[in-house]
Amino acid sequence: MARTKDPAVRTMLIERAAHMLRIREPITLRSLVAGTGMSTMAVYTHFGGMDGMWKALRQEGFTRLAGRFAALTATTDPVRDLAALVAAYLGNALDHPDLYRVMFDATFELEDLKAADATLEHLVQAARRARDTGRFHPGTDPLELAIQSWAIGHGLVSLVATGPLPPQTLDHGAPMLTALYISVGDEAARCRTSVEQGWKQPLPPATGPGAGHGATG
Numbered sequence: 602m603a604r605t606k607d608p609a610v611r612t613m614l615i616e617r618a619a620h621m622l623r624i625r626e627p628i629t630l631r632s633l634v635a636g637t638g639m640s641t642m643a644v645y646t647h648f649g650g651m652d653g654m655w656k657a658l659r660q661e662g663f664t665r666l667a668g669r670f671a672a673l674t675a676t677t678d679p680v681r682d683l684a685a686l687v688a689a690y691l692g693n694a695l696d697h698p699d700l701y702r703v704m705f706d707a708t709f710e711l712e713d714l715k716a717a718d719a720t721l722e723h724l725v726q727a728a729r730r731a732r733d734t735g736r737f738h739p740g741t742d743p744l745e746l747a748i749q750s751w752a753i754g755h756g757l758v759s760l761v762a763t764g765p766l767p768p769q770t771l772d773h774g775a776p777m778l779t780a781l782y783i784s785v786g787d788e789a790a791r792c793r794t795s796v797e798q799g800w801k802q803p804l805p806p807a808t809g810p811g812a813g814h815g816a817t818g
Contacts, residue, residue: 610639611647615661618654619699656712662697662704663717669693670723673802679730680787683747684778684799686724687754691771694758701762724750731787738786746785753777775800 614633621628630641630651637643648654669689675682694701703709711717724747732741757774760766779796783789 606647610643611657612661613637614644614647614654615658616699618658619661619703623699623702653712655709658700659703659706659709660712660717662693662700663711663720665697665700666690666693666704666720667716670720675727678795678798679727679734680736680782680792680795681799681802683724683727683731683750683782684775684796685802686727686799687750687774687778688800688802690751690754691758691774694762695768698762701758721747721751731782736787736792737782741785746781749781750778753781 614637617637618628618633621632626632630644633654634641634643644651644654648657669692670686673682673685673689725743728737728741728743728746728750731737732739732743737746753774757771757777761768761770775796778800779789779793782792782796787795
């Protein structure tokens, strides 16, 4: 008889595995379910085994990031929207620091590589809108600018979520993005206003470990 899958159990196992990785506790079938009241069969029921669990673990960070991006509402200001996406990226990483540590760990495979790659497309589309509406130079490459924006966010939040620097480090994000977007053609004063508005936009309510420590909080 097939066992019923419970999304809450699946999430709990993923978050438990991510936490165990962070504290460097060995992860086995038995240690993963120890103290949860579940048997090792739960891992097979929800993931097909440990290999499936590892793939799901890395994928989960991108799944939550995609949800965070999808919750944002596009405005008539694409530069604001681009900055808001970077702020949302920071918020997601800080709300789910254990999962964030695994997202870019190539040691583990992904369940759905295309879905993970699609998260970047949100930034690409915002950058393309900014170029097409005349905010950026006509020759601006949306993909290149999206990667540069992502790199700024990733570098800053890595120093806070997985590194030694305080949350105030994230305050450098807005001026760094402003400088980047001015360099590709945006007007300085207008750019500063757009980026600051996007950087401070309210983020969707957070859930899971670390909730309540968003990028703009």
